[in-house]
Amino acid sequence: MDDQVRIGLYQKMVLIRTFEETILRDYHADKKPVWDIGAGLIPGEMHLSAGQEPVAVGICAHLNKDDAITATHRPHHLAIAHGMDLGKLAGEIYGRESGLGRGRGGHMHLFDPETHFSCSGIIAEGFPPALGQGFAFKRKGLSSVVVAVTGEGAANQGAFHESLNLAALWKLPVVFVVEDNEWAISVSRSASTSVASNAVRAESYGIPGVLVEDNSVEKIYEAAAVAVDRARAGQGPTLMEIRTLRLWGHFEGDAQGYRADLDSVASRDPIPLYESQLRASEILDDQIVKEIKEEAMSKVESAIEFAKASPIPEPSSALKYVFAE
Amino acid sequence: MDDQVRIGLYQKMVLIRTFEETILRDYHADKKPVWDIGAGLIPGEMHLSAGQEPVAVGICAHLNKDDAITATHRPHHLAIAHGMDLGKLAGEIYGRESGLGRGRGGHMHLFDPETHFSCSGIIAEGFPPALGQGFAFKRKGLSSVVVAVTGEGAANQGAFHESLNLAALWKLPVVFVVEDNEWAISVSRSASTSVASNAVRAESYGIPGVLVEDNSVEKIYEAAAVAVDRARAGQGPTLMEIRTLRLWGHFEGDAQGYRADLDSVASRDPIPLYESQLRASEILDDQIVKEIKEEAMSKVESAIEFAKASPIPEPSSALKYVFAE
Amino acid sequence: MVVTDIPKSSSTSRKLTTSKAMVEAIALMMERDSSVFVIGEDVGAYGGIFSSTTGLLERFGPDRIIDTPISETAFIGLGTGAAVEGMRPIVELMFVDFFGVAMDQIYNHMAKIHFESGGSVKVPMVLMTAVGGGYSDGAQHSQCLWGTFAHLPGMKVVVPSSPYDAKGLMISAIEDDNPVIYMFHKGIMGLPWMAKNSYAIDVVPEEYYSVPIGKASVVRSGKDLTIVTLSLSVHHCLDVAEEASRSGIDCEVIDLRSLVPLDRQTILESVAKTNKLLVVDEDYQSFGLSGEIAAVIVESDPTLLKSPMKRVCVPDVPIPYARSLEYAVLPSQARIMDAIRQMVS
C-alpha cells in the first residue's frame, strides 16, 4: 500500500473524529445544569461513530460520488468519508435551513443527492432502498455501486435477510457491510446472534462472506477493494462483517453500566493506534500530524461556524415539503 | 421400519386426500355456470395440499396432541395428520357455527386449542407465534415441541430469518419445515431464492439443516424423527427442507399456464407411488387398500355431513368475538 | 363541484374492464417513459393475481415487468431507492392486508424521505394494491385499510371506482412526483372469476388522459341527502340512490376518488345543499375515513347538518369468513337503504 494512501486514510479518520468531537462538545455544552436531551444548540438523540472511523474510511476510499451509501442512525463517519459537504452536514445537525434537509431531517436523516447518501433511524431498513439504487444504476448501465451499512444488531432484522437474498438473486451491485461493534445499545452480539460471525450468513445467499477481524483501516481497505470491485464488475453483492469499536456510548447520555469491557475501550481507539503504527514506519511525524489535525480543525470549524450562522427554520414554513409540488 | 407404521402412514395420506377430494368436489359443485369464487357452499380462496401429504404424515407421526403446529394458507394436510377433529375442520371450511372458529376464520384460519394447531394466510408469519408456543412449553417444563411450517416461497420473508435466529439463540423446541413444492403461486424457487436449497440457511443460525430430496413419506418420517427428538431433548431447533409436490394449482381456479412441468405432475403423485411400493413389498393388497379407502371415505363423509347439517352463523352474531369478555 | 364526464371528444366508445383500463394506463406510460417499470409478486407470467398487469410481460419483457420473491420489505424498498435515483417504479403489494410486513418501508421511508430531505429528494413511485372483500376471503385478505394509509403523512392515496378513473388516476399517479398509494377494489376489476358488477366495464378512451388526484366526483346530483363514498361502494350507493329516487328520495352521491388530498370543498358544498350526510365506507368504521368526513363538516359549520350523520362502514370487526357474517358487516345495499330511510323519515 502506498504511503500517500496511508496518510490519506489517517487524514480522513482525523477529520471525522475532529468533526464528532466538536459536535460532542456543542451537544453537551448547553444541556446543563440538569441534562435535558431536548435542550441546547443540538437537541435530540446523538449517535456518534467514534471508534468506527476505520470502517468508513477503509471502504469509502474505493468509492466516488456517483456511488451510493445507505447508512444507519450512526452515520457521520460514512457521510464524511464519502465526501459529504461538511457545512451542509453540520447545518442539518444544528437544525438549520442550510442543512441537507433544511433542518427537517436531523442527524439520523441525512439525504445528499450529490453523494447519493442516505440514512435511516430504523434498524436494517436502509438495506432495501440500497437495492433500488443498485437496480437503477444497473438499468442505467452505470458501473456505480451501493454500500449498505448496518450494525451487527441489525443483522437479525428481517430486512437484512430479504435484502441479501434479492441482491444475490439479481446480482445487484451492492456491498453489504455489518459494522460489528459488539453492542446493540445494551445487548451484546452473543446475546442477540445465534452464530459467532455474521459473515457466515453470506452462505445463505450464495455470495462471498468476509470477516475482517480487527478494526484495522488497512485490512478493511483491502477487503473492501475486493468487494467493491466485484460489485462494479457486475458480479453481485458481498457481505462484509467488520469487527470495530464503539468508543463512546450508544448515544450521548448512555452511562454504559451494562458494558463489562468499558475499562479497556479507550486503549483500543483505532486512531492513535494507527497513528503510532504510521509513526513507527516513519510515514507520519510530529509535523505532518500537526498539519493534518490543524487542517481538520480548520475545516470543521468553518463548517460549524457556517451552520451556526445559518438561519433557524421559520415556524411558518413547518408545513412545507410534505409533498413535492 | 415396522409394517404397521408403513400402513399407518399410507392410511393417513389416504384420509387427507379423501378429505381434500371431497372439498374439491363441493368447492366446484355450485360455482357454475360462470365460475364465481365467492359463490357456493364453500366460497373464497381454496389452497389444497394434494401431493404434500407425505410431509404432514411423515412429521406428525412423531407428534402428539400436546405438540403444536403452525401452518400456512395450505393447512389441511397438517391439520388432519396432527389429529384435528374432521367435523370441526369441515365445519370451518363450510363456514358453520360448528367449525373450529364458528365460521369466522375459514380455511386459512384454523385454530384448535385441542391440538395446539394454528395457521395463517400471511406468508412466513406463522413462525413467530411458534416461537412463543415453544417458549411457553419450555417455561412450563413440558417436553412438547412445535412444528412451524412454511413454503419455500416464504423462506425469503423476513420473519423466517428473525424466527430462526431467535429459536436457535434460545434453543427453543421448534422444528422449522420448509415445504418446498418449487412454486410460490407462479414464481419458481429458482426465480425467488438465491441458493439451491433452503437447508443451507441453517448455517446462518448454527443449527442442523436437513434436505429431504424427494417426496418420500418414509424419508421424511426418518428425518423428522431426528429433528423432533432433538427439539424434545432441549437441544434446539432444526431446519428441514422437504422437496414435495403441488399436485394441483396454487388455489382452485389457477390455470397454471406458467408451469412447464405440468404434464409430469400427475405421475409424481406420492400416494399411488407409495401404494405401489407397499404393494410390491406385500404390505398392502387389494383388500387392505379397499378397507383403508372405505374407512377414509366414511370418516370424511360423516364429517362433511356434520358440517353441512350445522347451522350457518346468524348475521345478528357478526359482532361477537372481537374481544373476550 | 366537479361532475366528471367522459370527454365528449373521445374518439371511441370502446368499453374496458377496470383491470384492462389499469393495464392500458401502465402500458401507455411505459411506452412514453423508459424509467417506468413494474415489480411485485406474480406480476409477470401470471399477470397479477387480480389482473392488474395482464399482458405486460409479453409486451415489455422481464427487465421491466419483474416478478419478485415474497419479500415485500425488500422490493417496496427497492422501489423507493430506484425512485430516489430517478426511476418511476410501480410496485404491487398483492393484497393491502399484507402491509404489516413492509409498513416501515412504506411509511417511514417512501413517505417521509421527501420531507426529511427538505425537498431535495423526490420519490415518484406508485404502490398499487388490491383491497376489499365480499367473496369470503377472510380476515387477512378482505380489508380496505385506506384510512390507515391516509392517516400517515407523505403519501397520496387514490381509490378509483370505475374503469375511466382507474386509467386516468393511474396515469396521474405515475406522473406524480410523490409516492402514491393506488388502491383498487377486487370487486370492480371486472374479473371473470368474481361476481359480476355492471359498473366494472365501461367506456374508456384509448388515448392518454389523466384524472386529477385530489378531486372528488359528484357521480349523482341530488338535493335530499349527501352520500360520501368511494371505491366499490360508489356503485352500491348509485344503485340504492336509484331505488330511493322511486320513493321520492333524491340522493347526491360523491365518489371521493382520492383521500389524500381530500376534496373537502366538494363535500362541504354538497352538505350545505342537502343538510344530511351519510358516509358509506368499506374500511373499518372508527378512527378512519368516516370520522374525517364528520370533522370536515363540524370544523366548517356544524349547523349544516340538520340531522345526525350516519355511517355505513365495517363496524370494527375483522372481516368474517362465513358469507352470512361477512355480508352483515360489509356496507351492503340493504344497510345503505336502511340508513337512508332512517335519515329521511
Added chain:
Amino acid sequence: MVVTDIPKSSSTSRKLTTSKAMVEAIALMMERDSSVFVIGEDVGAYGGIFSSTTGLLERFGPDRIIDTPISETAFIGLGTGAAVEGMRPIVELMFVDFFGVAMDQIYNHMAKIHFESGGSVKVPMVLMTAVGGGYSDGAQHSQCLWGTFAHLPGMKVVVPSSPYDAKGLMISAIEDDNPVIYMFHKGIMGLPWMAKNSYAIDVVPEEYYSVPIGKASVVRSGKDLTIVTLSLSVHHCLDVAEEASRSGIDCEVIDLRSLVPLDRQTILESVAKTNKLLVVDEDYQSFGLSGEIAAVIVESDPTLLKSPMKRVCVPDVPIPYARSLEYAVLPSQARIMDAIRQMVS
C-alpha cells in the same frame, strides 16, 4: 361522567414518577402471577430506554425479564404464541414508530386470532410502547400513532397521562384477556434526562388497584368548552385551562385514557353541557382520533355543537427535527390557547 380521584383510603401519599408507577404495576403482577414476563429490546440491564422496566431484571432475573435481538416480528409474535398457550407476556416495542417492521404480527395475528377462532383462543398480552415527541428526535422517533392502532379491530388501546393511571391501567392491561396496546408518552415518564413535567410525578398508592379500560376521566370540570385530549396533551390542556379561567373561560378537560373502547358517553355528556368542542391530539390530524370524536357528536346530535369544532393536532406533516419547526406542529400550549380564544370570542 367519571371524575377520577385517588382513593381516599389510600394508605400513603407517596409520589412516584410515571415510569416508576408502571414498573411497580408490572412487578406487582409478576409477583402474583408467574405467567407474566417482560420481553423486548434493552428491557434487562438497561431497564428500558424510557425506564419502563428499571430494576425488574434484578428482581425477577433473566428468565422473566428478557432482552431480545432487534427482531420485533419474532419477539412480538413470540408474545402472541406464548399468550395463546396461557402465559401473559408484556412485550415492549421500544418506540411506536417502529411498528412498521412488525405490524403484521400485531394486527393480523395478535389482534385477530381471538375473532378468527370464534372465541376459542385468547391472547392476553400487553404491547407497551413509547410515543411522542418534543425533544427533536425527528420523523421516525417522535410519533404517537394511536389513531393507527385504534382504527384496526381486536386490540384495546390505552394511553395513560399520569402516574396513577399508568399503574392502574397497566394492571388492568395485564389482567385483560385481550391484547392491549399500552402507549406511554416519553414526556410524562418523569425521566431525569428530559424536560421536567410537573405532572409526571404524583401520588400513587402502594397497593394493588386498577383503572378500568374504556372509561375516560373528566380531569377538570367546566361549562364553556369541552377539550377532549389524552396523554401528555392532558397536562398542556390543564395548564391552558387554568390560564383561560383567569380570563373567565371555564374549560372542561376530558382525558380519554383509552381509545378502544372509547368512552363516547362521557364526551357526549360534556359537549351537551358546553356546546363547544376542542380536540387536542399529538397524533396526525386527519383520519384519526380527532375525526372520530367529531363523528361521536354528529352521529348522536349535531345540534349539540353551537360553533365549529376545533382541532389542535399534528397537521399531517412528519415530525420535523428542528425545534422551531417541531414546536410549530406539536399541540403546544400556545396553539391550544389560541384555539380556545377563537372559540369563545
